[in-house]
Amino acid sequence: MTMKRNSVEPFLCFARFCLFIWILISPSHTFGNWMYLGVSSITAPRDNICNNFPGLVDQQKSLCLQNPQALRGVREGAKKAIYECQAQFSSERWNCTLSSNYSVFGHVLKKGTRETAFIYSILSAGVVHSVTQACTAGNLTTCTCDVSAREGEHTVEGWKWGGCSDNVKYGIEFSRQFVDASESTRSEKSENIRNRMNLHNNEVGRKIVAELMKFRCRCHGVSGSCAVQTCWKSLSDFRTIGETLKQKYEAPIRIARRSLRTLKRAEKTKRRVPISYTELVYVHRSPNYCRANRKRGILGTKGRECNKTSSGSDSCDLLCCGRGYNTQVVRLVERCECKFIWCCYVKCKTCETLLDKHTCK
Amino acid sequence: MAGVVLENLSWKKLIILGVFLLVLLITFFLVGGLVAPKPSNVVTVLGTKCYDNGKKLNRSKWFVSRGIHKCEELQNLDPTDEMIVNKSITEKQVVFSFWLPGPRGGEERKMTPLFQNMLAVLQVDIEHSDKVPLSKNPVLQLDVRLGARDEGDDEDDWKQIASSVEDRNLQCTLEKGKGEGYLYDCELLQLFELGSISNHYYLVNIRLPVNFLKGYNVGIGKVVDISIHLIHQNGGFTIVWMSMKSVLFVMVLSLLIWFWRRIMQLGRPPNLLERTLFSLGVVMSILDCPIELLQLGVDIPFMLLLNDIRQGAFYAMLMSFWVIFAGEHIMDQTERNRLSLYWKHLSAIIFGSICLFVFDMCERGIQLKNPFFSIWVTSAGTKLALAFIILAGIAAGCYFLFLCYMIFCVMKNISAKKASLPTMSQLRRKYYLGVIYRFRFLMMATLVCAACTVVFFIMSQLNEGEWRWGDEDLSLEFTSAFFTGVFGMWNIYVCGLLSLYAPSHKTVVEIDSADGSTEENVQLTQLPTTPSETSALQALTSKAAQD
Numbered sequence: 006m007t008m009k010r011n012s013v014e015p016f017l018c019f020a021r022f023c024l025f026i027w028i029l030i031s032p033s034h035t036f037g038n039w040m041y042l043g044v045s046s047i048t049a050p051r052d053n054i055c056n057n058f059p060g061l062v063d064q065q066k067s068l069c070l071q072n073p074q075a076l077r078g079v080r081e082g083a084k085k086a087i088y089e090c091q092a093q094f095s096s097e098r099w100n101c102t103l104s105s106n107y108s109v110f111g112h113v114l115k116k117g118t119r120e121t122a123f124i125y126s127i128l129s130a131g132v133v134h135s136v137t138q139a140c141t142a143g144n145l146t147t148c149t150c151d152v153s154a155r156e157g158e159h160t161v162e163g164w165k166w167g168g169c170s171d172n173v174k175y176g177i178e179f180s181r182q183f184v185d186a187s188e189s190t191r192s193e194k195s196e197n198i199r200n201r202m203n204l205h206n207n208e209v210g211r212k213i214v215a216e217l218m219k220f221r222c223r224c225h226g227v228s229g230s231c232a233v234q235t236c237w238k239s240l241s242d243f244r245t246i247g248e249t250l251k252q253k254y255e256a257p258i259r260i261a262r263r264s265l266r267t268l269k270r271a272e273k274t275k276r277r278v279p280i281s282y283t284e285l286v287y288v289h290r291s292p293n294y295c296r297a298n299r300k301r302g303i304l305g306t307k308g309r310e311c312n313k314t315s316s317g318s319d320s321c322d323l324l325c326c327g328r329g330y331n332t333q334v335v336r337l338v339e340r341c342e343c344k345f346i347w348c349c350y351v352k353c354k355t356c357e358t359l360l361d362k363h364t365c366k
Numbered sequence: 367m368a369g370v371v372l373e374n375l376s377w378k379k380l381i382i383l384g385v386f387l388l389v390l391l392i393t394f395f396l397v398g399g400l401v402a403p404k405p406s407n408v409v410t411v412l413g414t415k416c417y418d419n420g421k422k423l424n425r426s427k428w429f430v431s432r433g434i435h436k437c438e439e440l441q442n443l444d445p446t447d448e449m450i451v452n453k454s455i456t457e458k459q460v461v462f463s464f465w466l467p468g469p470r471g472g473e474e475r476k477m478t479p480l481f482q483n484m485l486a487v488l489q490v491d492i493e494h495s496d497k498v499p500l501s502k503n504p505v506l507q508l509d510v511r512l513g514a515r516d517e518g519d520d521e522d523d524w525k526q527i528a529s530s531v532e533d534r535n536l537q538c539t540l541e542k543g544k545g546e547g548y549l550y551d552c553e554l555l556q557l558f559e560l561g562s563i564s565n566h567y568y569l570v571n572i573r574l575p576v577n578f579l580k581g582y583n584v585g586i587g588k589v590v591d592i593s594i595h596l597i598h599q600n601g602g603f604t605i606v607w608m609s610m611k612s613v614l615f616v617m618v619l620s621l622l623i624w625f626w627r628r629i630m631q632l633g634r635p636p637n638l639l640e641r642t643l644f645s646l647g648v649v650m651s652i653l654d655c656p657i658e659l660l661q662l663g664v665d666i667p668f669m670l671l672l673n674d675i676r677q678g679a680f681y682a683m684l685m686s687f688w689v690i691f692a693g694e695h696i697m698d699q700t701e702r703n704r705l706s707l708y709w710k711h712l713s714a715i716i717f718g719s720i721c722l723f724v725f726d727m728c729e730r731g732i733q734l735k736n737p738f739f740s741i742w743v744t745s746a747g748t749k750l751a752l753a754f755i756i757l758a759g760i761a762a763g764c765y766f767l768f769l770c771y772m773i774f775c776v777m778k779n780i781s782a783k784k785a786s787l788p789t790m791s792q793l794r795r796k797y798y799l800g801v802i803y804r805f806r807f808l809m810m811a812t813l814v815c816a817a818c819t820v821v822f823f824i825m826s827q828l829n830e831g832e833w834r835w836g837d838e839d840l841s842l843e844f845t846s847a848f849f850t851g852v853f854g855m856w857n858i859y860v861c862g863l864l865s866l867y868a869p870s871h872k873t874v875v876e877i878d879s880a881d882g883s884t885e886e887n888v889q890l891t892q893l894p895t896t897p898s899e900t901s902a903l904q905a906l907t908s909k910a911a912q913d
Contacts, residue, residue, distance in 0.1 A: 141593065142413075142431075143468045143469055146472050146473070149471055161602060161605065164470065165481075165602075167602050168408075168600055169475075221489075223487055223554060223595070225406075225485050228678075228722060228725060233405065233406070237410070239489070241549075242491070242548065346456075346457060347457050347576060347586055348443040348589065349447075349456060350445060351498070
């Protein structure tokens with residue numbers, strides 16, 4: 006017995022050491038990520054999906070096993086977020102390109118750039134949004150019903166006494182547990198600034214969802230008067246959330262690499278100004294997305310369509326990085342004069358137009 | 367009113383009584399704020415888009431959003447969606463299904479009669495698309511059914527409560543600069559209101575049938591989702607409210623009996639003011655009577671209507687009381703003590719009340735037949751409703767003008783009397799001082815109560831309307847405190863009136879002991895025997911004129 010243990014121990018020790026080193030050095034983002042849920046095409050949650058899905062960390066697996074319905078919410082959220090990311094960045098030099106492997110965003114997530122910050126925040130927001138929606142639709146039966154502790158609850162069931170809390174509370178809590186899991190497990194071992202940056206940006210996404218909730222009221226007093234008024238908050242649409250996060254992306258805060266307890270700004274004069282959860286943070290400068298760099302997974306803007314008349318980020322000047330553009334005349338066959346009958350019927354004519362198409366050199 | 371308890375009460379006793387009432391009031395406020403939960407709760411349910419695969423439109427079939435009889439769900443209503451294209455689904459095959467309330471904590475939540483009533487409002491999410499914009503003033507036509515089921519029933523045994531085809535005007539706006547893919551900001555639409563809750567689960571099925579000829583549901587844009595916000599009273603609030611009402615009911619009723627017995631003991635018919643005060647007490651006790659408790663056992667759908675009527679009757683009675691009280695204290699030469707003198711004021715009150723009653727009958731009365739009905743949805747109905755409300759408002763305005771004029775008269779007379787007070791004999795001075803004191807006391811009490819109501823109301827509205835994110839630790843539920851506090855306050859007000867303005871037994875004795883002239887003594891001791899008191903008052907005032 007003792008012999009056996011002795012012979013096994015060195016090996017185990019070595020294995021552990023290897024694992025530790027591997028965890029320390031391996032950029033986890035390269036080998037898969039929960040975000041892959043958003044692009045994978047699994048439809049029905051199978052029994053073993055939680056364990057076999059690439060990129061889920063242990064805590065995420067156990068959450069998934071506890072609550073298989075929620076995985077659908079996460080998937081919807083990730084899908085929604087990725088779609089929104091591409092919609093928001095359709096006219097930028099970096100257009101939220103997806104890579105073909107499990108890592109979803111490929112090389113972008115390796116560095117702590119502001120693009121990474123945006124991705125983390127919008128995915129975290131997407132999970133909140135979808136899980137909350139699933140609760141509201143009744144698809145997710147496990148949404149909690151927190152009731153504030155008050156007298157009388159012991160005799161009357163909590164929900165009958167004072168109703169349930171907002172669904173979004175559960176959505177945020179779930180997102181905190183699920184999305185943050187991949188970061189918090191590692192940050193215990195190493196004070197990795199990247200982990201903390203990601204955690205911060207995840208929280209920004211959640212805060213934005215909470216902040217953008219629409220406040221609605223209804224009067225229902227005597228004879229419908231406003232003597233009694235009930236107000237509640239409901240989720241705003243994801244397009245608005247994406248737009249707000251895009252605005253945050255435009256003005257992010259660079260943080261110092263050596264931030265001890267709290268994140269500190271890189272800018273020396275503003276070190277003492279605290280960073281709130283409504284601002285995205287980043288560590289590294291963004292690479293130049295103009296030219297293709299296969300090694301770093303940058304596609305470049307060559308061949309991208311640009312707008313000659315615009316003065317924004319989709320203008321030919323900006324998008325083509327001063328390289329100039331090709332113009333060709335194309336015949337555009339488009340659907341026009343559409344007649345739409347709710348829900349599902351669209352009848353359009355096809356119109357042909359000649360159009361100048363500009364593409365970056 | 368010769369002498370009331372108020373005048374003969376020593377300061378000490380009055381302060382004790384005041385402190386007692388204040389403590390009672392604070393108790394009511396705290397009961398609402400600390401024990402009761404929020405007055406109402408909102409349950410939001412996002413509609414499940416069901417696919418009706420029947421060949422023919424079958425309106426009697428229920429589409430359930432979850433459970434073992436869950437309908438075939440459509441993920442997406444986009445015209446390019448795979449399932450929609452493959453099955454060539456049309457709008458007639460899409461049913462929005464809502465199971466109210468939603469599940470929480472792993473199990474189905476149940477509605478209970480404790481919730482008293484529920485109101486469902488509809489939120490329609492319409493996505494903007496440049497190709498299919500929203501037409502101007504679109505009309506949404508809802509083919510809607512409401513069913514109910516109890517926990518023990520068979521899973522698909524939904525009993526129909528109501529079914530109707532309803533029109534609602536969509537009022538949507540899109541912020542400037544927002545384009546493709548943004549949702550319109552649409553106003554909430556009233557769906558239904560139920561005055562009693564007798565089932566555990568409710569099921570709503572909504573279809574949006576398109577009718578080209580009549581233009582229904584044609585320009586409604588891309589409806590992507592519909593959700594229902596269900597507002598119901600909280601069970602805990604109902605319990606606290608009912609307990610409070612029961613206590614107040616007993617309190618007001620016992621005071622009322624005491625008051626009436628006191629008047630009976632006087633051995634003269636009660637005068638107008640006493641009768642009015644008594645009626646006010648009666649109406650208050652009717653309002654306090656916790657008949658809502660019956661709803662826990664019996665299904666009473668007209669409870670909402672009944673509560674509105676009870677509350678309206680109380681307001682009308684309170685207003686009548688003020689005007690009669692002011693009138694009886696005017697201290698001029700006219701013979702009062704007759705109801706007919708106040709016909710102008712009272713008819714304004716009655717007219718206003720009738721207007722509101724008719725409006726309420728139109729809204730909640732018809733809702734008894736068809737819970738989906740709302741007078742506000744059609745333009746004719748809106749005009750009618752507004753007409754009634756404006757008429758009631760005009761009546762209220764007239765009333766307040768009358769009341770203000772009356773109070774002005776009283777004030778004028780008071781200052782006139784005050785100037786001549788030193789010249790009066792002691793007895794007459796005592797009499798007038800009493801009248802002035804009575805009036806001022808009530809005036810103060812009323813103003814304080816009214817001011818408190820307004821302040822509490824504004825505070826509760828601010829509190830409710832404020833962005834309250836994350837301050838759940840706050841243990842004081844202000845809106846509930848407002849309801850219990852204000853309701854308790856007006857009860858205390860009426861109780862105070864009943865006890866302080868009850869005729870005093872001490873009057874005669876004290877007047878006897880007063881050393882005024884014998885002539886006046888004779889006149890005043892005659893007081894209780896004179897058929898109407900004000901004639902005595904008049905005798906007195908005419909005497910003052912002679913002086």
